[in-house]
Amino acid sequence: MAGKQILVVGSGGREFAIAKALLASPQVARVYCAPGNVGMTAIGVEPVAIAELDFAALVAFAKEHQVDWTFVGPEDALVAGIVDYFHAAGLQIFGPTARAAQLEGDKDYALTFMQRYGVPTAQHASYDGVADALAGIDQFGFPVVVKANGLAGGKGVVIAQDQAAAESAVRDLFKPGERLVLEECLVGPEYSLFVLIENGRYRILPMAQDHKRALDGDRGPNTGGMGAYSPLPQLAAADYQRMVDEVVEPTVKGLVAGEYHYHGILYIGLMLTATGPKVIEYNVRLGDPETQVILPRLATDLFELVDACLADADLPAVTEKEEAVLGVVLAAKGYPQAPVKGQPLKPLPAAPGIAVDYANVAGDLDHLTGAGGRLLMVIATAKKLADAQRMVYDYLEELNEPNCQYRHDIGDRAVK
Numbered sequence: 221m222a223g224k225q226i227l228v229v230g231s232g233g234r235e236f237a238i239a240k241a242l243l244a245s246p247q248v249a250r251v252y253c254a255p256g257n258v259g260m261t262a263i264g265v266e267p268v269a270i271a272e273l274d275f276a277a278l279v280a281f282a283k284e285h286q287v288d289w290t291f292v293g294p295e296d297a298l299v300a301g302i303v304d305y306f307h308a309a310g311l312q313i314f315g316p317t318a319r320a321a322q323l324e325g326d327k328d329y330a331l332t333f334m335q336r337y338g339v340p341t342a343q344h345a346s347y348d349g350v351a352d353a354l355a356g357i358d359q360f361g362f363p364v365v366v367k368a369n370g371l372a373g374g375k376g377v378v379i380a381q382d383q384a385a386a387e388s389a390v391r392d393l394f395k396p397g398e399r400l401v402l403e404e405c406l407v408g409p410e411y412s413l414f415v416l417i418e419n420g421r422y423r424i425l426p427m428a429q430d431h432k433r434a435l436d437g438d439r440g441p442n443t444g445g446m447g448a449y450s451p452l453p454q455l456a457a458a459d460y461q462r463m464v465d466e467v468v469e470p471t472v473k474g475l476v477a478g479e480y481h482y483h484g485i486l487y488i489g490l491m492l493t494a495t496g497p498k499v500i501e502y503n504v505r506l507g508d509p510e511t512q513v514i515l516p517r518l519a520t521d522l523f524e525l526v527d528a529c530l531a532d533a534d535l536p537a538v539t540e541k542e543e544a545v546l547g548v549v550l551a552a553k554g555y556p557q558a559p560v561k562g563q564p565l566k567p568l569p570a571a572p573g574i575a576v577d578y579a580n581v582a583g584d585l586d587h588l589t590g591a592g593g594r595l596l597m598v599i600a601t602a603k604k605l606a607d608a609q610r611m612v613y614d615y616l617e618e619l620n621e622p623n624c625q626y627r628h629d630i631g632d633r634a635v636k
């Protein structure tokens with residue numbers, strides 16, 4: 221049997237990690253990534269100059285290059301219906317349909333789903349206009365969480381500490397024709413749980429913790445995510461089991477009852493509150509940067525897992541490697557408000573136990589430049605999380621990249 225040809229859609233660090241894991245399978249011969257990034261050529265992935273929302277060109281490419289199946293990284297393409305489009309063209313693709321992707325693309329829709337199927341979440345209400353939302357603030361204490369209803373690239377949530385902050389958040393986040401959501405502010409450690417779902421069957425991937433704020437100590441603005449690690453030594457087995465029983469089980473049952481025919485990843489962002497786990501949000505894809513630390517911990521072949529899911533066959537068991545993996549994002553100086561662009565990047569020396577997953581880079585492999593935002597992630601694998609943390613920070617200090625920034629406390633919550 222000839223080796224498989226796979227197409228990954230997307231261009232960031234998450235897609236780098238997905239492509240790398242698929243290419244590591246003995247069954248896979250080639251991995252294309254559209255549009256991908258130039259850094260991917262360092263590991264033998266082939267970038268394809270097609271935008272992730274150009275479905276017609278993606279389908280034409282997949283047919284012409286006899287792609288066996290396509291793995292979708294980002295939410296925009298899923299919410300815009302890439303899976304339905306590929307199915308209509310008779311092609312196999314891993315990810316939920318546009319209807320199921322509303323669980324990420326429409327917060328009100330997701331909250332209604334959780335309520336209908338008994339999935340614990342925050343107290344909430346949604347509003348059609350600014351006046352209604354302003355009048356609704358009274359029902360919640362402070363802080364109150366104000367959310368745009370649609371996709372906002374991580375910029376659609378404000379945690380308002382008082383009346384004035386809540387009022388200005390309502391005015392800032394409101395978009396004509398879209399709803400606005402107010403929520404009770406949940407308190408507790410936040411975790412990312414990734415479930416691979418094959419209609420009613422599922423497998424839970426290794427868990428990770430992200431660091432969403434730009435600055436050390438969880439200060440500064442929200443970002444796409446500044447670093448992550450896996451596993452989570454601080455998470456008690458009993459709390460993990462509650463997440464499975466109280467959140468994952470009713471969610472998967474709801475997807476079956478609602479006839480979503482879900483085939484893809486569901487990323488459940490949850491808070492472990494004093495009264496148990498509660499869902500903060502559903503995402504219909506893998507997380508960035510969590511993917512970069514969970515896929516290296518997977519002992520199961522990612523290709524086999526996805527291939528079985530697409531064939532509606534028995535899913536292989538998911539087993540985790542014993543090692544710990546920790547990654548720190550190197551972002552452009554000024555990220556997220558005003559990232560510097562075009563800075564030349566120093567060559568990244570090879571080091572034992574260290575991998576680099578490229579994201580927003582341009583130029584050519586020998587002369588990479590930053591293209592704004594999150595540029596790359598330095599990832600270490602070690603027996604102990606504390607060692608992985610030290611390896612990443614030693615590497616970043618040695619590199620001493622001037623027009624960039626990174627957090628210095630990724631993993632502290634688990635290590636200290």
Ligand code: AMP
Pocket residue numbers: 342365374375376377379403404405406407410432442489500501
């Ligand atoms: P999202 O854009 O939905 O990923 O939310 C961004 C971040 O806001 C989350 O990762 C949480 O840290 C925080 N957040 C969202 N909803 C709540 C909530 N109800 N209570 C507390 N924090 C929240």
Ligand code: GLY
Pocket residue numbers: 430444445503506507508509510
């Ligand atoms: N790391 C957060 C996200 O992918 O949404």
